[in-house]
Amino acid sequence: xxxxxxxxxxxxxxxxxxxxxxxxxxxxxxxxxxxxxxxxxxxxxxxxxxxxxxxxxxxxxxxxxxxxxxxxxxxxxxxxxxxxxxxxxxxxxxxxxxxxxxxxxxxxxxxxxxxxxxxxxxxxxxxxxxxxxxxxxxxxxxxxxxxxxxxxxxxxxxxxxxxxxxxxxxxxxxxxxxxxxxxxxxxxxxxxxxxxxxxxxxxxxxxxxxxxxxxxxxxxxxxxxxxxxxxxxxxxxxxxxxxxxxxxxxxxxxxxxxxxxxxxxxxxxxxxxxxxxxxxxxxxxxxxxxxxxxxxxxxxxxxxxxxxxxxxxxxxxxxxxxxxxxxxxxxxxxxxxxxxxxxxxxxxxxxxxxxxxxxxxxxxxxxxxxxxxxxxxxxxxxxxxxxxxxxxxxxxxxxxxxxxxxxxxxxxxxxxxxxxxxxxxxxxxxxxxxxxxxxxxxxxxxxxxxxxxxxxxx
Numbered sequence: 466x467x468x469x470x471x472x473x474x475x476x477x478x479x480x481x482x483x484x485x486x487x488x489x490x491x492x493x494x495x496x497x498x499x500x501x502x503x504x505x506x507x508x509x510x511x512x513x514x515x516x517x518x519x520x521x522x523x524x525x526x527x528x529x530x531x532x533x534x535x536x537x538x539x540x541x542x543x544x545x546x547x548x549x550x551x552x553x554x555x556x557x558x559x560x561x562x563x564x565x566x567x568x569x570x571x572x573x574x575x576x577x578x579x580x581x582x583x584x585x586x587x588x589x590x591x592x593x594x595x596x597x598x599x600x601x602x603x604x605x606x607x608x609x610x611x612x613x614x615x616x617x618x619x620x621x622x623x624x625x626x627x628x629x630x631x632x633x634x635x636x637x638x639x640x641x642x643x644x645x646x647x648x649x650x651x652x653x654x655x656x657x658x659x660x661x662x663x664x665x666x667x668x669x670x671x672x673x674x675x676x677x678x679x680x681x682x683x684x685x686x687x688x689x690x691x692x693x694x695x696x697x698x699x700x701x702x703x704x705x706x707x708x709x710x711x712x713x714x715x716x717x718x719x720x721x722x723x724x725x726x727x728x729x730x731x732x733x734x735x736x737x738x739x740x741x742x743x744x745x746x747x748x749x750x751x752x753x754x755x756x757x758x759x760x761x762x763x764x765x766x767x768x769x770x771x772x773x774x775x776x777x778x779x780x781x782x783x784x785x786x787x788x789x790x791x792x793x794x795x796x797x798x799x800x801x802x803x804x805x806x807x808x809x810x811x812x813x814x815x816x817x818x819x820x821x822x823x824x825x826x827x828x829x830x831x832x833x834x835x836x837x838x839x840x841x842x843x844x845x846x847x848x849x850x851x852x853x854x855x856x857x858x859x860x861x862x863x864x865x866x867x868x869x870x871x872x873x874x875x876x877x878x879x880x881x882x883x884x885x886x887x888x889x890x891x892x893x894x895x896x897x898x899x900x901x902x903x904x905x906x907x908x909x910x911x912x913x914x915x916x917x918x919x920x921x922x923x
Contacts (some may be wrong), residue, residue: 725743
């Protein structure tokens, strides 16, 4: 966007110089300022985009649209979640294939529906390399199925790590211990409880798939048929063999708990009866303030980061391990996907190959001869683009994806420690570069929840 703005300013400057040359005294300094802001960087993004976000947020804060108070909203707006999730509503559906209830989030503005699947936490660090590669190939087949299914608009995988009390393991074993067990078994279990870490954590991964049920030859007539079509499309994705186990489709109670616990961490361990009594709007905050660098909500405060850049080299599958390791504060790590259809993916790869060739040609025309380092960069870019094209020809898909991290502290005093914890985890990855979600804290916070919002879905 910043590049297009700079090109527009330069084009306008050319027309001004042609028809009104005297006005160049005023327009030239403005042009230099805009081009300078476009070329310079601020917090890993073009300075022009950064300051544009600052101005937009200040205008929104002046109009008080960055503050949310549920008790002051009239009916029916008090029944909605805040921000980007305001158009969502929760539908309790019955899945005849499993005989269980399923929670479906319906976006009333777009007509899209989102179904979340609860996954079993697991790892691949101790698995053989061949098994991990097989899991990656299976996941690639899942992405391939998404690209050929027009109704699937996007998906996201979220891992939520909630720190728990240190006595959780001991209490669980105490309740399940058999007094008639052999003495050796009781001794081993007691030693395990004594030597286990005093801090425990609850890991809750889930996958959300956003579906457009109307993108079919036979458009659904009513809401019930749209829900049925959404469940059919989601069931067509087979996650077996991807390295994770499916627990079940998330029920309406599961979705209420995940959303409510994100805004109020104290309600994470609430009973199902208490969560079931909440309406969808009551799962959100009673009060929230979307600041430029943090998001305050119901006695807690959160900070989010978004992906800045990935390295131009292969990375190991354990790169994200520091981000998903338990810490002192509640954390959510979200990978959002939008799989491009095969034709759009081919166009993207063709643009990459043409861009590499055009950069080499432009450098040769301007400087007469490219330097050795530039030639090496161009050769590397052409090789990477050609490799991607070969993989696409073999069936691989082009994926638009991003990474988001949100950490929640109980008070403003704990916020610096929470920031430092995530920043250390990002540095420990040694590959991923992230930046704070300036001016978009509430939106990124909601993107990590099963509320039907995916920033990559248009």
